Amino acid sequence: MARHVLVVNGPNLGRLGVRQPDVYGHQDLETLRKDCTQWGHELGLDVEVRQTDDEAEMIHWMHEAADGAIPVVMNPAAFTHYSYGLADAAHMVGDAGVPLMEVHISNPAARDEFRKRSVISPVATGTITGMGFFGYRLALEAVAHIIGQEA
Incomplete structure (x- = not known):
């Protein structure tokens, strides 16, 4: 039986392929969903991909993962830089004894000054940045x- 893994994506990632394609590429969220599902299958993982623009919903997903001991691959997007509530909820995933991998399509350290600080990285098992959609594969492999x- 494949292990269930949540791949969660934060604000504006539903606009992939439209929003700043020079930064995020031309592929859309549905392509990411298909890629992650396929990569998960290859790794013996049952991957469920979600996206929200709602911080409270993303926090709820972390509670769900913590309560169910479900590993998480998270692209918190803009929430990365300021959501202490999400950081606290993400910390609970690690406390549940399962990995939480932080992923960013672009390299935030190479962008705007405000993007250089992550409140998620200190509670994540690991962080992968700047690898485009391939970063999700690396996170699933991890x-x-x-x-x-x-x-």
Whole structure:
């Protein structure tokens, strides 16, 4: 039986392919959903991809993951830089003993000054930035590796 993994995406990622394609590429959220599902299948993971522009909903998803001990791949998008509520909820995922991988399509450190600080990175198992959609694959591989070590 494949291990369930949540891939959660924050604000404006529903606009992939439209919003700043020079930064985020030309592929859309549906392509990301298909890629992550396929990569997960290859790794023995049952991947569910979600996206929200609502901070409270994303926090709720972290509670769900913590309560169910569900590994998470998270692209918190703009919430990365200021959402202490999301950081606290993400911390609970780690406290539940499962990995939480932070992913960013672009490299925030190479962009605007305000993007250089993440409130999620200190509570994440690991962070992957600047690799486009491939970063999600790397994060899923990391999750598979970590949970494989636990088995």
